[in-house]
Amino acid sequence: MLSALPNDILLLIGEESEQKADRWNLVLVSHHFHDLFLPLVYRKVLIHHWHDANSFLHAILKRPALARAVREFDITNWVQRNISDVDSNLIANSAQLTELLHTASHSKLESDQWSQDLRRGLADAWAALITPLLSRLSKLQLAHGARSPYLDRTMHRALNSERPFCGEPAFQQLREVSLHHREDLDQSDDSETTADGQPSPSLLLPFFQLPSVRSITANSVVDPSSMITPSEQSAEDEELRLGFSSITDIDLRSSSGNHGMKAFVSSCAGLKSFKYQHSDSHVLSHGYQPSAFYRSLSHSKSSLEILWLDHYGRHHPFTAAGLNQSHDEWFGPLVDFTALREFRVRLPNLLDIRYQNEPTTPLIDCLPSSLETIYIEGCEERYLGMLVAQLQTVIKSRRTRFPCLKHINIEGAFTNFPSDGDDDGVITSFGPGVPEVAIKDKVYQAAEPLHIDCVQAGLELHLHDRALSHI
Structure with a gap:
């Protein structure tokens, strides 16, 4: 009965069989099925x-x-x-x-x-x-x-x-x-x-x-510009070709982009998604330098829809350039990235808060109106109150300035690591002598005003800690 069906129908049935073993079984049915389905096995x-x-x-x-x-x-x-x-x-x-x-x-x-x-x-x-x-x-x-x-x-x-x-x-x-x-x-x-x-x-x-x-x-990936001498740098800048590549999505993991990966980023004519995870494990790394990425991504301000900068990156106290302080550098305002729907950025790179408690530029003036998802990483507990206040201001202007906003995520070192007698937060147990790691109650309390505003505005708010993601 099955063999009486047209080949086009048979191939559609074969494509629905995602398991390779099932496709091999079809190949073994007959000489006709062998010739018909063998290319599907090699897909x-x-x-x-x-x-x-x-x-x-x-x-x-x-x-x-x-x-x-x-x-x-x-x-x-x-x-x-x-x-x-x-x-x-x-x-x-x-x-x-x-x-x-x-x-x-x-x-x-x-x-x-x-x-x-x-x-x-x-x-x-x-x-x-x-x-x-x-x-x-x-x-x-x-x-x-x-x-x-x-x-x-x-x-x-x-x-x-x-x-x-x-x-x-x-x-x-x-x-x-x-x-x-x-x-x-x-x-x-x-x-x-x-x-x-x-x-x-x-x-x-x-x-x-x-x-x-x-x-x-x-x-x-080590930034190609890190491998040329300073005397060659100006010549390389002059010869850098812009917008010749059709690539729209770049994802670089455990990499070192001392110069913002401009050899890759600037080559793309219509970059839509850029994800970068930094690692100081490379000898040539001079530390994470967000401003270099701001410069290289400047050619993609009208096309970039997704930006992940340094998602769970690795930063050492010292790099080849010496004391590693560049990882706290401000990336720059995102307001000119007019197509941006989603970003994932560390708090010190999103807001210029180094050596101070309040940002020099308010968050509301850093964000484009196209945003749907905000994901802020690396929020220290001491900055949580400030960040909550900044996000509340954003939510209050949601209808007029951020009509597409749907999701807000905050990640930081928010978990309990209790000692005997520590009652900070709710402590349960996975088993004898193995305390459950959980986000502290006082973190939830600090974020509660923001949670209320999100509920009233129809937004989703999530708190994260990377320690929990590995449990």
Whole structure:
């Protein structure tokens, strides 16, 4: 009965079966179902180690139609495995791999080194060999070490239409890119690294030049401008191209943007979402400098809809530049970001309160009228009363100045860590001797006037503490 349905209907049924096992069962029903549903099985490909990569590569070399079926390619969970001498010889003597390496390489030396690194099981070597074959890829998720010479080389050849990209332009349908740096993969890469062992931004930059890409996520990114000398800085500023990229969403995690990541941010013609999480763990970090992001994002004031700055970032007392005080720097007024719907910013960066109890510029004069969600992080308990008063003023002007506002969130160090006899707040227990961590009663009391105003205005108010998010 099922086989009598038109192929289009059958494919719709197959697409509703999200589990790969269910799709494999369909493939095994008949020869007709095998040919019909096998490309659906290859729609999303997850590679976990060299054996997966080798099997998949031989499958798409044998049936190129399967390569055209792939929409998502994911190696973020790559596990480094030793390759036996027998398997190494099989890889080295594979006629298909030898021919593919000959096509992809520009010299015999390159081909031989590539073959050697395939036999070492390097994720970089396998991914760079496979991805050029996936002509209809829309989502790419890569795990990589501090240096990825094969992926670097492949991307630059794709942009320059060099072999193996001599035909149609490469990656025409690629829209989402995720680059996940993993330190465990650094250990398998004995080539040069950047000064602090972090990934080179050369892997990230080419994706900004692909016209189809809209979203990019990466971690452990060091600002490219941090890697050039001061004498080169002015020349780099002059040569900085503005608005050439089609990327609308950038998410940089555990990164260091000494210069506001301007090489990435300023390149976007219509940036809609920018999320940045700072980390001082990079040797080249000079501390979190919000004003640098204000300058780099100035080209996106009319398009930016979502801004997360330093969500749960890591700040050390000292950085390469010395005493780390820049993390308390004021970002600047957001009022000119006329499309902004949601922001997530630390209190010292949202309001200029350093060395004083009241902001130099009131919150109401810092916010654009387009806001729907306010999320303020890093509020110290001593500033909570001031922040409540500032937000009350915003709510009172909601109808005339902030008609879209729906959600207010405040995060800070608000939890109880009670000692014996401490009755500050309600203390319950998960078990014998394990006190429950909870937001202090006096924090709720301080926020109660704001809660009342939010209820009356039809807004949602939430208090958060990151200690609770890990329980």
